[in-house]
Amino acid sequence: MYNVISKKKMLQLLGAGLLAISLAACGDEGAKDNQSSTNKTDQTSNKESKEEVKTRTLTDAMGHKVVIPAKPKRVIASYLEDNLVTLGVKPVAQWSVKDGASIQGYLQDDLEGIPTIPHDLPFEAVQKMKPDLIIMDSASMVEGGKYEQYNKIAPTYVIGTEVNNDWRDELKRVGEVFGKEDAAKKALEKYEAKAADAKKTLEKETDNPSVAAVWLVGGKFFVVSDNLSSGAVMYDDLGLKEPGVVKEISASATGNWSAISLEKLVEMDADHLFLINSDTSTGSKALNEALWKSIPAVKAGNVHEFSADESWLYTGAIANEQIIDNVLKSIVK
Numbered sequence: 001m002y003n004v005i006s007k008k009k010m011l012q013l014l015g016a017g018l019l020a021i022s023l024a025a026c027g028d029e030g031a032k033d034n035q036s037s038t039n040k041t042d043q044t045s046n047k048e049s050k051e052e053v054k055t056r057t058l059t060d061a062m063g064h065k066v067v068i069p070a071k072p073k074r075v076i077a078s079y080l081e082d083n084l085v086t087l088g089v090k091p092v093a094q095w096s097v098k099d100g101a102s103i104q105g106y107l108q109d110d111l112e113g114i115p116t117i118p119h120d121l122p123f124e125a126v127q128k129m130k131p132d133l134i135i136m137d138s139a140s141m142v143e144g145g146k147y148e149q150y151n152k153i154a155p156t157y158v159i160g161t162e163v164n165n166d167w168r169d170e171l172k173r174v175g176e177v178f179g180k181e182d183a184a185k186k187a188l189e190k191y192e193a194k195a196a197d198a199k200k201t202l203e204k205e206t207d208n209p210s211v212a213a214v215w216l217v218g219g220k221f222f223v224v225s226d227n228l229s230s231g232a233v234m235y236d237d238l239g240l241k242e243p244g245v246v247k248e249i250s251a252s253a254t255g256n257w258s259a260i261s262l263e264k265l266v267e268m269d270a271d272h273l274f275l276i277n278s279d280t281s282t283g284s285k286a287l288n289e290a291l292w293k294s295i296p297a298v299k300a301g302n303v304h305e306f307s308a309d310e311s312w313l314y315t316g317a318i319a320n321e322q323i324i325d326n327v328l329k330s331i332v333k
Helices: 002-052 081-086 105-111 123-128 146-153 167-177 181-205 229-237 244-250 262-266 317-331
Strands: 055-059 065-069 094-096 116-118 133-138 156-160 211-217 220-224 257-260 272-277 303-307
Touching: 065 156, 081 105, 081 167, 081 181, 081 317, 105 317, 116 123, 123 146, 133 146, 133 167, 146 156, 156 167, 167 181, 167 317, 181 229, 181 317, 211 229, 220 229, 220 244, 220 262, 229 317, 244 257, 244 262, 272 317, 303 317
Parallel strands: 094 116, 133 156, 211 272, 272 303
Antiparallel strands: 055 065, 211 220, 220 257
16 A cells, blocks of 8 residues: 555656646747747847938938938038038048139148039039038028939038028038037137137237238239138137228128229228239239239238138138138237
8 A cells, every 4th residue: 555655646746747847848938939039129129220320310401301321421512621621521522613723722631632523513513423412501502493403412411591601500510410519519619729829819919900801813802701701710719900991891791702992902901911812823913003002001011922722712610720820920920
């Protein structure tokens, strides 16, 4: 009897053990299935994340939702090259006038070898460059249905709505397009510090002279507006005195540079003139005119001449820093 009971107990125990092993096996299989399902979900999620970072969607100044490549490699940003170079971005083509006869000479250390493209960006020329991103300086560049044409070639982002946008805002926006907001911020901080130091030097080393920038091209003279380009640098950032003639012309100016006659230049009560001479190849005949020689700054020997390859005709962090350097070298003795 004892042996029979023992065998029964043994059989019961054995059955219980087999059941436990079976249940455990089922549990392992279920866990494996769950783990496999989790792994597949993670892989799908990671794949989707990688796909998401291939592009970013930004809203431009005109309200367009622009799908921008995360790392664009073939960028056209005509007349915004100063911003690109500041942020360490090389365009696939660079701004030019007259089939490359005029380019932004002051940037050529960084843009050397980059092919030129006409400043008005003909569709065929743009298409030929096969850009993966087009950045436009202003809304006027894409009016009349042009935006849709450019956007068919590549995603097109418009920086500002004005013809002349604030260069600081432009740099910030270009920084946002490339995900280089920090680099743009640092460049602006560097510029503001340089301008502040230069202003202190001018206050200490000069008697607050009045200055003006004059451009000679094609035998005609132009004067810079007081709130744009080199004018904004001289009068706003450096605090130099603005001549009455510049104030008068700037009041009705529609662009960076306004035509000024020699007769009007004679009235220019500037202590120093910064002359940007685009006529050196043709002899600069206008500079031999009696009226030119009668201008107060010319008579005083305070004309500081620069070539059109320098940064006076342009604007941006690099251009404006170079203008500051040229101002200091010219009038701080």
